[in-house]
Amino acid sequence: MSVTFHIPGVLRAYTDGRSQVDIAESPATVRDALLALWVLYPGVRDRVASEDGHIRQHINVFVGNEDIRYTGGLATSVPEGAVISILPAISGGQR
C-alpha cells in the first residue's frame, strides 16, 4: 500500500489538476513523503515550504486526523496506507 496526499484546490495547478496523489514508495516520515511529492510535482514545494525547509506558518499538514505540529512535525511517522492532507489554516487570510 502506498501513501496518499490530499491536495488543496490552490495547489492543483501544480499537480496536473489532481486532488489526490499516491506515493508508490513507502515513505517512513512526513518529510520523506513530502520529498517524494515534490519530485513528482516540483511546483508544490515552494508553496508548502519556505527555503529554510520549514512548512509555511499558515499551512497545516495532517496525517489522518492528526496535525503534525503535535505528533513530531516533519519526523512524524507515516503508516502504510496513510492519508496526508495539506490544508491552508484559517489564520492565513490576507490582512
Added chain:
Amino acid sequence: MIGKELGHYRVIAKIAEGGMGAVYRAHDEVLKRDVAVKVVSERGATDKSSREYLLHEARASSALSHPNICTIHEVGEVNGELYIVMEFVEGKTLAELIGNAALPVESVLRYGVQIARALTHSHDRNILHRDLKSSNIAVTPEGLVKVLDFGLARRLSSEVLGEATRTLGPLDSGAGVAGTLAYMAPEVLRGEEADYRSDLWALGVVLYEAAAGQLPFRGRTTFELTSAILHELPPPLPTWIPPGLWAIVQRCLSKEPAQRYQRASEVQAALEAVQSASITSAPPPSDQRGARTTVHRGVPLVHVRSGDVLLFIGTTKGAFVLRSNAARTRWDVGGPYFAGHAIYAMAYDSRNGRHRLWASTQSQVWGTFLRSSDDFGKTWTNPYESSLKFPSDSGVSLKNIWQICLGRDEDPDRLYCGVEPAALFESRNGGETWELVRGLFDHSHRPRWVPGNGGLCLHTILPDPTNRERMYVALSAGGTYRTEDGGKSWRACNRGIRVEFMPEKYPEFGQCVHKIVMHPSRPDRLFLQHHWGLYRSDDAAETWKDIGNGVASDFGFAMVMHPRDPDCVYILPVESDEFRCTPEGRLRVYRTRNAGASWQALTRGLPQKGAYETILRDGMTSDSLDPLGIYFGTRSGQLYGSTDEGKTWKRILDGLPSIVCVKSAIIGQPRTPRKPAANHKRTAASKRITRKRVTAKTKIRRSGRK
C-alpha cells in the same frame, strides 16, 4: 511570353505575378542553366526616370553575393521591355510554408538567422531591402533561405503608401497593397525615409508571422491596418515560444527606430543565442506544463495602445491595471489580478523593446513569488520555484518583495528587488535568475537592524544613473546605505538624520528611512522622508539637512520627485507614528519647488474634512507627461489623480482594497496631451473660468474683511 527569347534567355513558364511584374522560369542558352526572369510591367516602371532608377538599383543589388540572397545575374532591356535575370531558386516561399499555422520554433530560428545574415551582408554594402516580407523569402527543400528582390522596392513602397493613405476600402489579401503594407515600419507610414531599421522592423514582422502563424498587426481596411501598425502592440506569441525569441521580436517591433536593434548583425547574434539555448535545454516534462502561466479568466482586461498612460495599482488583495490616453480623463480598469494576494511591488520594463509588467505576489499561506506579464495582465508567469531565495543555511526566508527596480538604461537586463527581511537581490538576465547581494547581506550592521511597523524591509533602491558603481538603498529600520563598488561593500550614510526612538539621537545607523528620491540630472542630491523628519543631501548622502519647513507634519511615507524639475518634490504627510492618518482629517499633498526651502499645500479637489487617510511609501507616483500627472492611493482604497502638476485633483477610483503601491508608465512614445491654449475657443473659455474664480476669491476675501 512563353517560348519568347529575351537576349539569350528562353522563357519556359510563368512562376508568379508580383507587384512589379511577372516572374518566369527561363533557360540561359549560353551558360545552360535555368534562371528566373522578372519582366517589369508597365505598372512597375512607367516612365523613363523610374526605369532608369530601377536599372540602377538592380545593378547595385547585383553586387550582392551571399548564400542567403538570391543573386541577380543580369539586368537588361530588349524592345523596351525591362527584365531582371536572377538565380532560379527551387522551393517554397516562407509565406507558403507558414500558410495559417505557426512554424516549429526551431524552424523560425533557423530561417530567422539566415534572413538576418542576408540583411547584415546587404546593410554592410549600404543596400536596404525595403520590401522584406514572407512572400519575398524563398526556402529550398534543404532549408536554405534565399531572400529575393533586394533594393528593388523604393518606388513600389511609395506607391503602396500613396494608395494606402488615399483609400479606406477593404484590403485585398495576399499580394498587392496588403502584402506590402503589413510589413511597413511606422516611420515609413509616417512618410519618413526608410533606413536599415525599417528592414529590421520587417524582419520582426516576418519572425512574428512565422512563430504565430499570423501577422502581428491586422485590420479589415488599410486605415485599420496602418492605425494598428502605428499604435497597437503585437499580441504575445504563443506560450511555447522561448522568451528570448519573443524579446527579439518585440525589440524589432519597437515603434521608434531608435529603440530597435541598430544593426542586422545584432538581431542575428540574438537569434543565434536563442537557437543554441533552445537546442541544449530539454523541453519541460509534459506533466509540468500546466502551471507555467496564470491566465486570469473572467477578469476585465485593458486594451493598451502605444502612447497610453497606465497605472499599476497594488493592493493587499490583488493588482489592478488602469489605462487612459494622454488626456488622462477617463480610465479603463483591468483586474483584480491575483485576487487575495498582496501586491507590494510592481514595475514596468520597456527597455530593449520589452512590454513587461512585473508584480510581486504575497500570500500569507502560499508564500511570495515574482511574476511578469508581457500582455498587460492577460497572462502571467507562474514559476514553479520562487526565483528569489535566501541561501538555505542563512536562517532566514523570503517574506515579501517590497520593491522591483530597473537597472540603468545602458544595462537593460539588470533588475533589483528589495525584500523583507531586509536584503537586496539582483538579476543580470532580465529577471530569469536572481542572486542575493552578499555585500549587503553580510554587513556587520545586519544583526542590529530592527523591524518597523511594516516588518524589516528594504524598500528603496536608487542606482546612480551617472555612476555604474554607485547605488543607494534604504531600509526600515537600518537607514540609508551606499555602495561605491557595484554592491560589493556598503556604508551607512545617515549623518544628520535624527532618530526620536533611540537614546542616541544621531546614530551611525538604525534610522527608519521611509523613502528617498533622486533626480537623474542631479544624482548627488537626494530627498528623504524619515520616520519624523524631511531631509535633503547635496553630497551623495554624506550629510543630511532638515528641510521640513512648514509642512503640517514631517511624518509620512510617500515622496515623489518631479521628473523634469530637480527642485520639485511631492510628499503626503500623515500626523504621527501613533496616528498614521492625514493631519486634521485633511487630505493634503505638499509640494516644494525650491528643494525644500518652503512647502505649499495642494488641496483643490481633495477632501478637507473628515478624511483620515493613510498613504504608504509606494502609494504615490507621477507620470512623465507635460503637464505632470500625479497619482496616489490610500489604505481605504481610493485613488486620486492630478493632471496639472498637483493644482487640482480628482478621485479616479473608489472602493479598491487597501492600496500599497501605485506605479505608472507611458507605453511607447508619449503623445503630448492636448493643451487648452492650442485652441482659441478653449482659451477664451478657460479665461472666463479663471476670471470667475478670481471674482469668487475676491468676494470671499471681501466678505472676510467685513
